Amino acid sequence: AERAYRQVAATQPDQVEALRFFANAALARGNPGEAVAVLSHAARVDRSNTGVLLELGLAYRSAQRLDEARSVFELILESSKGRNTTARLLMANVLEQDKRTEPALLNYFRAIIDAQSEGQWLNDATTEPGLRRLVQHAMRYVATERRKLFESVLEPLRHGIDAARLGRVDTALAVYLRDRIEPPADPRQKTTFLYIPDLGTQRFLDTASFDWLPRWSARTCSLNDEAQACLEIFAKNHDSSPFSLASMTAGGGTDAALAMVRQVPVYQRGILVDAIRDHAPALIENLDAAPLVSIPNYAPDVSILALQPGARTTPRYGRTNAFCTIVIAFSGSAPIEVTVGGDPCRLQATESLAFDPSFEFELSATGDSPALMLVFDVWNPGVSTLERDALIALTTVVVNFDARLQDLA
Known part of the structure; x- marks a missing residue:
């Protein structure tokens, strides 16, 4: 040759x-x-x-x-x-x-x-x-x-007995990296990011665990006019977008279907939507005072959601059971049915509830008039302060890594 x-x-x-x-x-x-x-x-x-x-x-x-x-x-x-x-x-x-x-x-x-x-x-x-x-x-x-990179952000939190207190976060990371198989406590649970073990299997959480919620909810649910103003301005100036809380509404679809389920993002991946500032100043002030999950480029997600009579959101799972999702029905809202893990719970105007989004969930309007609600994420009360700090650090590095990975696509 x-x-x-x-x-x-x-x-x-x-x-x-x-x-x-x-x-x-x-x-x-x-x-x-x-x-x-x-x-x-x-x-x-x-x-x-x-x-x-x-x-x-x-x-x-x-x-x-x-x-x-x-x-x-x-x-x-x-x-x-x-x-x-x-x-x-x-x-x-x-x-x-x-x-x-x-x-x-x-x-x-x-x-x-x-x-x-x-x-x-x-x-x-x-x-x-x-x-x-x-x-x-x-x-x-x-x-x-990858394991070294993600574990490195947890090391500063490991001091003495604190190392043992991060066991659940370590397990969640091992499962995320597929180094370990850890089935959820309830086979109906499934998260799109992190599953934290031993947080219980209650679909609906006792709102008494959120001592700030009753007074906060009472102030917020009265802001019906601001919520309606946001819906009107977004209907004029914005195309419909997927519901930011785990994309609860169907992406795409007919104009008629989109009109049945309307949402206004207030926070998306931790970033306040600028157009909201002028139309919902009291709501923004209330949200600033709430203990929302705060992780750069990840959380909170907050949305105003309006459902026409008979409409329902697409069944979805949340990102992690380290968060719980709170729904507050604005004053004047028709009854809302929140179904989590197959179990329905009815929500009347001015009421609030919390649920574990690791179970499949959907929201529907069951009355003869539109349902109007605020939906947002807070920490699951079963997650300790140390675990929250660890999850913030871990999620931040994962989000940044994934963003850089996507930039190469």
């Missing part, structure tokens, strides 16, 4: 396949510098040849020219709009060799997610033989480094 390629090269010095052959032969002899020179020439001849660029990046890596290797893999990713999982996998490996742990972790994880979404890297049969060892290494690296 080498003789044939040399005969080709004698008359066609720019023949790309011959150049690739000579470069791979140089690598096999332990001469990455020669391979870099040959593949650089091949890349100049055919700038769109991804195979040549991948091999050039590998040659740079073998020569320990890590910056050049990364630049080549970045070029492939840019030209493929981030879709070349092999280039991302190899770039992550270069970042790892360069001791850039977090970028390596993010790129390994992004490559795995994207490849598996296309049915690749699920097992040996769906992984190219030349990539299998590196893919297996990437999966081990992701599992190890």
Whole structure:
């Protein structure tokens, strides 16, 4: 084969396949510098040849020219709009060799997610033989480094006996990372993020556990006019959006369906919606005085929800049972039926209730007139102050990591 390629090269010095052959032969002899020179020439001849660029990046890596290797893999990713999982996998490996742990972790994880979404890297049969060892290494690296990253934010909270008090948070993290299987206490429970063990299985929580709620609810439920004003202004100026508390309303749908269930986000992922300020100043003041969950870019979620007679929200599960969801019916609201884990509870105007969102839940209007309510998250009273601090730190780092991961998509 080498003789044939040399005969080709004698008359066609720019023949790309011959150049690739000579470069791979140089690598096999332990001469990455020669391979870099040959593949650089091949890349100049055919700038769109991804195979040549991948091999050039590998040659740079073998020569320990890590910056050049990364630049080549970045070029492939840019030209493929981030879709070349092999280039991302190899770039992550270069970042790892360069001791850039977090970028390596993010790129390994992004490559795995994207490849598996296309049915690749699920097992040996769906992984190219030349990539299998590196893919297996990437999966081990992701599992190890994610665990280290998330556990590191809990370490400052481990002081003496406090370490034992974080047992439930440690278990929740292990389950989230799939290091451990811990079925919920009730098979009907399911969270989209973290399940905290040993918080009980009550669907509806005793509102006596929230000593601030009666007076706060009495002030808030009287703000019916502000709630209506928000609904009217959002109907004029905003497209309908998914209900921020676990997307309780159906996404999309017909105009008629959307008119049956209307929501106004007050806080979304911890950020106050600016348009609310001018139309609901008293409500904002009350919310500022409430012990809402506060986690950057994550919580609280607060919404005004209006249901036409007979309308109901889409059944959903919440993000974590570390939160509980409170519903307050504004004055003048029709009766509301809140169904949690299959158990219904009727809510009249000016009343409030709290439930565990790890059970499937839905809200419906059962009267002859619209139902109008405020829905928001607070901490589950069974979560200790130390656990809250740990969950805030943990959730913050997870949210930030996921945001950076999404930026690579």
